[in-house]
Amino acid sequence: MTPPSGPTRDPVVEERRQRAVESLQLSEGQKDERFERITRLARTVFGVPMTTITILDNDRAWFPSAQGVDVSEMPRVETFCDRTTDEGRLLMVEDASQDERFRHLPLVEHGHVRFYAGHPLRDAIGNVVGTFCIYDSEPRTLDGDLLVAFRDMAAWAEQELVSSAEMSQAGHVQASMLPARAVRTGGWEINGLCLPALAVGGDFYDYGVTNGVVHLGLGDVMGKGTGAALVGAGVRAAIRSTNAAVTAGVDLGITATQVARSLLPDLERTESFVTLFEAAIDLDDGFTRYVDAGAGLCLLVHGDGSEQRLDSVDRPFGILPDDHWSEHQVTLEPGSRMLVFSDGLLDLIDDPIEWWHEVGALMRRADDVGTLLELVARLARDRTALDDVTAVAVFRAPVAGDAR
Amino acid sequence: MIEFAVHTRDDGVGVVTPEGRLNMVSARRLKEILSELVSAGTTRIVVDMGETSFLDSSGLGALIGGLKSARQAGGDLRIARVSPAVMTVFELTNLDRVLRARESVDGAFDD
Numbered sequence A: 001m002t003p004p005s006g007p008t009r010d011p012v013v014e015e016r017r018q019r020a021v022e023s024l025q026l027s028e029g030q031k032d033e034r035f036e037r038i039t040r041l042a043r044t045v046f047g048v049p050m051t052t053i054t055i056l057d058n059d060r061a062w063f064p065s066a067q068g069v070d071v072s073e074m075p076r077v078e079t080f081c082d083r084t085t086d087e088g089r090l091l092m093v094e095d096a097s098q099d100e101r102f103r104h105l106p107l108v109e110h111g112h113v114r115f116y117a118g119h120p121l122r123d124a125i126g127n128v129v130g131t132f133c134i135y136d137s138e139p140r141t142l143d144g145d146l147l148v149a150f151r152d153m154a155a156w157a158e159q160e161l162v163s164s165a166e167m168s169q170a171g172h173v174q175a176s177m178l179p180a181r182a183v184r185t186g187g188w189e190i191n192g193l194c195l196p197a198l199a200v201g202g203d204f205y206d207y208g209v210t211n212g213v214v215h216l217g218l219g220d221v222m223g224k225g226t227g228a229a230l231v232g233a234g235v236r237a238a239i240r241s242t243n244a245a246v247t248a249g250v251d252l253g254i255t256a257t258q259v260a261r262s263l264l265p266d267l268e269r270t271e272s273f274v275t276l277f278e279a280a281i282d283l284d285d286g287f288t289r290y291v292d293a294g295a296g297l298c299l300l301v302h303g304d305g306s307e308q309r310l311d312s313v314d315r316p317f318g319i320l321p322d323d324h325w326s327e328h329q330v331t332l333e334p335g336s337r338m339l340v341f342s343d344g345l346l347d348l349i350d351d352p353i354e355w356w357h358e359v360g361a362l363m364r365r366a367d368d369v370g371t372l373l374e375l376v377a378r379l380a381r382d383r384t385a386l387d388d389v390t391a392v393a394v395f396r397a398p399v400a401g402d403a404r
Numbered sequence B: 001m002i003e004f005a006v007h008t009r010d011d012g013v014g015v016v017t018p019e020g021r022l023n024m025v026s027a028r029r030l031k032e033i034l035s036e037l038v039s040a041g042t043t044r045i046v047v048d049m050g051e052t053s054f055l056d057s058s059g060l061g062a063l064i065g066g067l068k069s070a071r072q073a074g075g076d077l078r079i080a081r082v083s084p085a086v087m088t089v090f091e092l093t094n095l096d097r098v099l100r101a102r103e104s105v106d107g108a109f110d111d
Helices: A011-023 A033-046 A081-087 A144-176 A226-240 A243-247 A252-269 A355-365 A369-382 B024-039 B057-072 B084-092
Strands: A050-057 A060-067 A073-075 A091-093 A115-122 A128-136 A183-185 A188-195 A203-210 A213-221 A274-282 A287-293 A298-301 A307-309 A328-331 A337-341 A389-396 B003-008 B014-022 B044-048 B052-055 B076-080
Touching (some): A011 A128, A033 A050, A033 A060, A033 A128, A033 A144, A081 A091, A081 A128, A128 A144, A144 A226, A183 A203, A188 A213, A203 A226, A213 A389, A226 A252, A226 A274, A243 A252, A243 A274, A252 A274, A252 A287, A337 A355, B003 B024, B014 B057
Parallel strands (some): B014 B052
Antiparallel strands (some): A060 A073, A091 A115, A115 A128, A183 A188, A274 A287, A287 A328, B003 B014
């Protein structure tokens, strides 16, 4: 490929490049530590006063991270990076004041920059989405080990820039697979919350209403991060495929066992397992069927204030090939509240062994589902959750339709 | 970084002692150690949990994986000296009956 030189720039290439920049979805004006540590370290390694990671965005240049630079953006035509981007390869200018291409730049004329080295940063399909640059106010050069280090750090910056974009998009996709809104009908309120520890996670929840029956589920795939998220998406889809049967009244133990059997080869190959709580609630009378696959983390606070843990002796999916699961029954009478959650929440409470005291207190304290989920989110925030934290709450008003 | 003490007793039983937190990172190492033991012919393994302060689902996955491969090779994997806090992880997931906790390392293979 012959790079265009000077002012002739292929508009098609530039348009594609601009779209690639926008798809990174970087947030301006927000310091990201992943970029900051690269520019900081570069300043020390190369002994230069200024370093930047630069993004050329239409006709301006802005810096996701910069050290020793006191502006947040500048006109694109006034940058060295404009040239680095067009040429698409490492550009080193030992003394800009002696270089016809750059001596007119304000940075050079004002004596701020004499030396520049810049490396293009490309996305997965080769678009130059940014540059990694170091600057000095004195002429100098870069060779030997330092040149190798410069290329290495550019590769690092490229990785952070592109992979972080990919992960945040994956996070958006995963979040958009959760139910979009709360269920509010005839005195019932149901909503959930999922806070992955990393960009994506292995927890998921789902609920939906069919013919007056809510089918809800909360699953937790072993581990966290991308691998767990991929397995989780498959489990969620497999459970969804039983919606119609479950809401029509088929025994939950039977559907859960079918789902577990269909998932077993995948779970064995990925050496993973899944804990799951699944329930079908009849919104007319509160009659509830549930199955627990090694989750053990569902608390029901009855209308009269008594507590009941909805658990079982059944194992997670993916442990033993001939396991089976059983349906249990309970009634959510008016005034009852139910909370299903993942073990990420256990790490955040004071007594994870007898967790139901503290969780029960949280459930009683909240006026509604939204408040309870906010209390959970605040715990995750204040105590820095290390694992995915997921919860689904079901509240039934004391008398149907009665606002409390 | 978690440490793993590994030794094989005179009766052929392998003893693995994870010291510290068994999480996603250290679970990978435990899985390797267990599969190396099994493929080297040590199919009866005790995991001494006496020094394990924390166990998450990845750690649990490594133990279950080790149990499966040990049983496939005709042996077994047992856990011993589990603290009450770590025991709740086995109980919540109902895996306490698949991996029954033993009082002591020495007697873990007595039954």
